[in-house]
Amino acid sequence: MAKTLYDKLWDMHVVSEREDGTALIYIDRQILHEVTSPQAFEGLRIAGRKPWRLDTNIATPDHNVPTTAKERASGIEGIADETSRIQVKTLDDNCNEFGVREFNMGSVNQGIVHVMGPEQGATLPGMTIVCGDSHTSTHGAMGSLAFGIGTSEVEHVLATQCVIQRKMKNMRIRVEGELRKGVTAKDIVLYIIGQIGTAGGTGYAVEFAGSAIQSLSMEGRLTVCNMSIEAGARVGLVAVDDTTINYFKGRSFAPKGEMWDQAASAWKELVSDEDAVFDEDILLNAQDIYPQVSWGTSPEMVTDVYGQAPDPALIEDEIKKAGVERALAYMGLQPNQKITDIKLDKVFIGSCTNGRIEDVRAAAEVAKGKKVASTVNQALVVPGSGLVKKQAEEEGLDKILIEAGFEWREPGCSMCLAMNADKLGQGEHCASTSNRNFEGRQGFGGRTHLVSPAMAAAAAIAGHFVDVSE
Amino acid sequence: MKALTTVKGIVAPLDRSNVDTDMIIPKQFLKSIKRSGFGPNLFDELRYLDEGRPGMDNSTRPLNTDFVLNQPRYVGASILMSRANFGCGSSREHAPWALEDYGFRVILASSFADIFYNNCFKNGILPIVVNEQVLDGWFKNVAGNEGYELTVDLQAQTITDAEGNEVAFEVDPFRKHCLLNGLDDIGLTLQEADKIKEYELKRAEIHPWVFGQIK
Missing domain, CATH: 3.30.499.10 (Aconitase, domain 3)
Known part of the structure; x- marks a missing residue:
């Protein structure tokens, strides 16, 4: 049977299915930040549990960090706000204690989780990716199944490398035609939200398609999928094409050599089949979109x-x-x-x-x-x-x-x-x-x-x- | 997690749609590294007239007396009733932590945002989808009757008013089971540890780049 991109990603990650229709889904990558992880690490500590795998987690502080060079100059100790300082320090401490790889505040690789992940090649096409942050939908732009979770699930993924989920429905939003001058990925996604509403995508994995989406750079696609949650959809997706594959070549954690060739050829399959059926299919005209x-x-x-x-x-x-x-x-x-x-x-x-x-x-x-x-x-x-x-x-x-x-x-x-x-x-x-x-x-x-x-x-x-x- | 079987309590009406998680618990309170103590700052910007900060003595802050939770008739409410797309926005689990800490065990709304809905079940809160017509009736009843109560029976999947009128609701069987018994699902998932390991072995053969890249 013809499959959507979401169907393919889902099937690839099912560990077991239960009679009630829920499934245990394997998670390839978890990104951690300082705000939604402390209680999850604390939960592991109390239960005497260890992370299931270490080579799957990557952490960086982003929500609380100061942005002036002056306040950043003396590291964590220099953070003026005490509660922010404790939270950033707690992430460092937890990563050290549990052996989780972290780009700390002083690292040139530090950044917002959803900017850092793709640019490091830490999040890759075909992966399941979670983070205690609703904008995890961003990473779907590269043909991966990525969604935000709460802190209890952060702990669940740390402990089991899985989440329990029920499959979502499939929606496709096609934006066809040439974009007007001055119209960017941000304008496309704001326009879409204006059309379908903030609950329009609730319960769906939304694939963004059409010539206007395909014409976007990887950065632009990340912007569109980032805001799919603002349309209610936990998951946003864009099919893999040459733009995707070229973006990841040579990135720090991306596979190299022979394994790169193998990965790139597997990633090319990450598209919806031509005759795949979507529960909702929406067509928009790029020419209708202004800033x-x-x-x-x-x-x-x-x-x-x-x-x-x-x-x-x-x-x-x-x-x-x-x-x-x-x-x-x-x-x-x-x-x-x-x-x-x-x-x-x-x-x-x-x-x-x-x-x-x-x-x-x-x-x-x-x-x-x-x-x-x-x-x-x-x-x-x-x-x-x-x-x-x-x-x-x-x-x-x-x-x-x-x-x-x-x-x-x-x-x-x-x-x-x-x-x-x-x-x-x-x-x-x-x-x-x-x-x-x-x-x-x-x-x-x-x-x-x-x-x-x-x-x-x-x-x-x-x-x-x-x-x-x- | 606290088990939930039956909740009988006062219904507090929050008659607006798109109640977002920033509204439920503003970001400045997310700096805590604990799971508890968020109740006094639930709906902080609606509840108080000043700007809330962590560590403030909330008992001395000026209250917005128009806000529903500040009205004496809703003191002790354990059921919160609202409209469409409740819990939209951020994935912060601090939102259900704050609702639970305040004393809410049941949320009634015509629809919920996915992540929030899921987070509720991890924290002993039952979110129930109720159709707009039924909600309209209850909003009227609450307005007209001080101390208006509903009884929610999770086992039977019913909501009943004082006169015995009953409305049935849907809930996922697995979530229902966990909530009725107060079960932590990590333990349950770990019972399938062999299956997870088996999956990893198969996956590593076809997609080896998913493993071992981050050291």
Whole structure:
């Protein structure tokens, strides 16, 4: 029978099936970070258990780490916030105690888990990949089965190398046609979420396909799959092609020599069969997509740069209407307010969604020779990893951005979720390349507008949203 | 994990959709390396008027008296009722830890986000999908009757009101078994250790690059 890519990945990893329809699924790679792992290691300790395998886990701190060079200079002891310091130190201690490979805060390889994994070749096509972080869906962009789990499951995977799961349904979202100028992977995924809603993908493994997706670089595909969770789908996927295979050649943990040839030939099978049947099949036209900007407090509350905030008076459904009214009040926006009239207080370029080298390049291209508007209090560029930072500096992108008035920081999650010192003040509007615009996400009372790196850089310069393609 | 068999309790209504895990427990409280103590900061940004920080004395903070959990009639509630896509967003298990620590054992909603739904069962919380029409009725009943209670019977898979009206619900048999008995599933999985080892041997033959790369 014809199989989807998800079917193939699932079948490849079934250890045993139970009568009730659940299965024990083998996990090839687990990534650990400081926030969702301490209680899992503690659980092992209390039960007297050891990790099932050591050569499968890789750890790095990202959520809490400071991003100023000054605070990073003296290592963990230099982290000003005590609770953050304890958490980062606890990861180091646990990795040492249990023998888990870690890129610690001082390593050039340290970075956001979902940036570090692919760039190291630590996560590869065809693998099952888990992490105590919902954006683990990112890694599906390279034809792997990757999903976020809670801390109890982190412990379960450490102890057994498996998770208990029920198979999801298959959805395919095809984006066909040529992308308009200035439209990026971020705009595609925001547009998709706007179309199907934040629960549209719940219960599904979503394969992104079509010529517009195939035309994306690996970085772009990672951006799209990263936000599949924002459409409710734990799993996002893109079929393997030459772009995928070329991306992994020579990466640190990728197979070498004869084993590389063997792996690359196996990876070529990681595509949905031509006649595979999807439970849901959605077709979108790439030409309908313009640069996107979120206006509300849920990623589905999004429109394009030519759009405006909605008018609750025109919404009939009472629950939906109340939701829009609450979002507009929180965001400090008027009904029908034009997107281009939203003034920005801060700009954040980074995160597991848009903290890769292409994203920094896109921001630098827009910022080159220009200045951040005087009305913008802070414009941050936070590379997703030490290697992204190094690469950007070799290309001189840091200088372009600093010259334009951006701050160039050390790698970490930073203002995407504001667990460290990088955050919004109450009422501040931020053009952010991150993934969630929930109330308080980037700081108490902060107002997030999700955009692409180019749109964020253009907004930083204009002081309000502008169409980057112009 | 605490076993859950029957829960009879006051229903607290949170009448909005897309309640996300950032809302349930804001990120600053995720810095704890423990599993307990999150209850006082459950829904922190909705519950208090100031910005919450770890280690604060919550008893002295200004309360948002409009928020449902601050209303005296819902004190001691063990059932939380909300709308579609409850628990969306981050995978933080701190969300069910906070709900459980506060005293909620059952969440009623018209739909749940997948990761949150799964996390609940690992922590002695029963999330139940209830259709919108039934929920509408219960939201009305809660509004009109102080101390409105429901009884949830996991074994029988029913929710019953004081007048004996009964609604059936679905739950995965394996999860039901674990929750009824308070079972930790690591022990159960390790009973299949031989199968896991057998799988690894077969897999290493066809995909050797999956093993031994990280040292």
